[in-house]
Amino acid sequence: MAPGARRPARVPGILSRLPAEFFRRDARTVARALIGCALVHGERAGMIVETEAYLGPEDAASHARFGPTARTSVMFGPGGVSYVYLCYGIHEMFNIVTGDQGQGQAVLIRAIAPYVGLPDDDRVGRGPGKVTKALALTRAHDRRDLSRGDLYVAHGETPRTIAHGPRIGVDYAGDWASKPWRFWWKDHRAVSGSPAAGRSVSTRRKR
Numbered sequence: 001m002a003p004g005a006r007r008p009a010r011v012p013g014i015l016s017r018l019p020a021e022f023f024r025r026d027a028r029t030v031a032r033a034l035i036g037c038a039l040v041h042g043e044r045a046g047m048i049v050e051t052e053a054y055l056g057p058e059d060a061a062s063h064a065r066f067g068p069t070a071r072t073s074v075m076f077g078p079g080g081v082s083y084v085y086l087c088y089g090i091h092e093m094f095n096i097v098t099g100d101q102g103q104g105q106a107v108l109i110r111a112i113a114p115y116v117g118l119p120d121d122d123r124v125g126r127g128p129g130k131v132t133k134a135l136a137l138t139r140a141h142d143r144r145d146l147s148r149g150d151l152y153v154a155h156g157e158t159p160r161t162i163a164h165g166p167r168i169g170v171d172y173a174g175d176w177a178s179k180p181w182r183f184w185w186k187d188h189r190a191v192s193g194s195p196a197a198g199r200s201v202s203t204r205r206k207r
Contacts, residue, residue, distance in 0.1 A: 015040060015154035020147045023079035027053035027098040027105040032183045034107060038115050038156035041135040046112025046125045047156050049188045052167045053181040056104035061173035064104030074143050075104045082151065084142040091129030094137050096146065096153070110182070113190035115156065122190040161186040168193050
């Protein structure tokens with residue numbers, strides 16, 4: 001855990017669930033605000049320490065660039081719903097739809113730190129494929145309404161600083177690949193990508 005971050009002696013059932021309105025904002029705003037929140041599934045919870053924002057059809061790095069399809073139509077619905085897909089035929093990736101109906105935005109959860117019900121090992125959720133394994137999430141959890149049920153996001157910890165920089169693995173997206181829409185808890189050991197020189201660091205803002 002990063003300095004100042006506490007692992008709570010409590011169960012996920014009493015964590016304070018974030019309302020649907022939290023997610024119905026621009027993906028970049030939500031991606032930043034999610035750092036330090038808890039992603040909860042049943043009796044497990046991980047503290048979100050790294051995210052990436054993906055905008056609508058204009059974002060060449062986003063699945064939304066192809067418009068609504070059988071897989072991506074969920075992205076064009078209202079924020080606060082899960083979007084889970086298979087990457088490279090191996091890893092299941094957990095995203096949260098953001099924004100208003102029709103915008104096609106989402107936030108990828110890139111890394112979590114152990115919070116409740118997970119091994120005390122910062123490697124357990126270090127990377128988007130490990131996030132889903134740690135929390136027992138599969139494509140069966142696609143299109144879940146996060147305002148109800150046992151899969152949700154809750155208030156967690158407040159990082160001292162949040163860094164941001166280019167997204168990872170989207171070199172095919174041309175100029176969009178350099179957009180600084182990856183956010184992470186600065187110096188947290190559970191973050192999946194190595195910080196690059198010149199990436200800016202910003203202090204925490206009110207959610």
